[in-house]
Amino acid sequence: MKDIEEIIQELLKFRNERDWEQFHNPKDLAIALNVEAGELLELFLWKNSEDANKEKIKEELADVFAYAFLLANKYGFNVKEIVLDKIINNGEKYPIEKAKGNAKKYNEL
């Protein structure tokens, strides 16, 4: 079984053992993802990247992934496919010759 599939199976098992599917509608999963992204961000507050706690980053990033995978599963998205599609998409918004070495948003390039 592929890595991503295996991760998702473990997440679903955890969820189902606790009978939590009833709470996991997409809107609340998107909220949960934002809450966890905020907790991850807090680890960088008032400091430089190198002073952030790597062990805690690992844990909060894992939570972000967990809800992202659950949301992908809820919609039946293939994670690899949607990310690779988005890369192609972004390649059009950020052509190399225009975007190289600068961090402007595509609508300001």
Add this chain to the structure above:
Amino acid sequence: MKDIEEIIQELLKFRNERDWEQFHNPKDLAIALNVEAGELLELFLWKNSEDANKEKIKEELADVFAYAFLLANKYGFNVKEIVLDKIINNGEKYPIEKAKGNAKKYNEL
């Protein structure tokens, strides 16, 4: 090559072709992840889950995954490992007998 490894390789190729590694410090990657999580959340604003636009959700969720994978790569985290570790961890915070069928936070169980 495993799925996750392949996704990350494509993300790094995209980044390097644009010479963007200079901008991708962990703190800004965490900010980018929050910005994308916010754009995903906006798709559910003022509506029920079923009225949200699935095509746009796919794109915004892909962006969330992109920055989450880039952040994991930056720290050398193995995504499968950190998520499975977190599941074990959460299993202790949310024992089945206490957590089953209710959505309370662990410190209120």
Add this chain to the structure above:
Amino acid sequence: MKDIEEIIQELLKFRNERDWEQFHNPKDLAIALNVEAGELLELFLWKNSEDANKEKIKEELADVFAYAFLLANKYGFNVKEIVLDKIINNGEKYPIEKAKGNAKKYNEL
């Protein structure tokens, strides 16, 4: 003294007594605002509005206001002025006859 001016004076006094101005650059204040907004949002996770804890909402919303006021102060914005200006602005994006009774975003009206 006006309400808003009085709130900001108290926030600055609190900050200065702790010698925290050195940390309060706009970027980190914007991060702090997001972190607090995420903590507020967490109070609504997996539940309906009416089941959220009003006492905690009060506290998290106060934190959101605190960073929003500090950010306004940092840039010398007059809060009343910028909000009233934005209302006029939004009135053009959301004309009453088009927006009445529907929650669509302005670019979908």
Add this chain to the structure above:
Amino acid sequence: MKDIEEIIQELLKFRNERDWEQFHNPKDLAIALNVEAGELLELFLWKNSEDANKEKIKEELADVFAYAFLLANKYGFNVKEIVLDKIINNGEKYPIEKAKGNAKKYNEL
């Protein structure tokens, strides 16, 4: 009329003219606040504070304030009171002698 009261009256007028109260439940207002906080944060992405666009910051911060005020109004909170109360509260979590000159979280002081 006080500044804050006047701002809130203008926000309610704008909302009511569009018949939007039906969408403004506290949970969605908290989502809207997060979405706007994310848009504000995006203005600082990949850059230092001083390179962020002040004019856009003004607009996004105004949106943050708008939803924060609407949420306060929804619960009948007095904004000045809840912020001043939180300052007292935070004074206990961050006593001057411990917190002065350092940016640690209260549970790490």
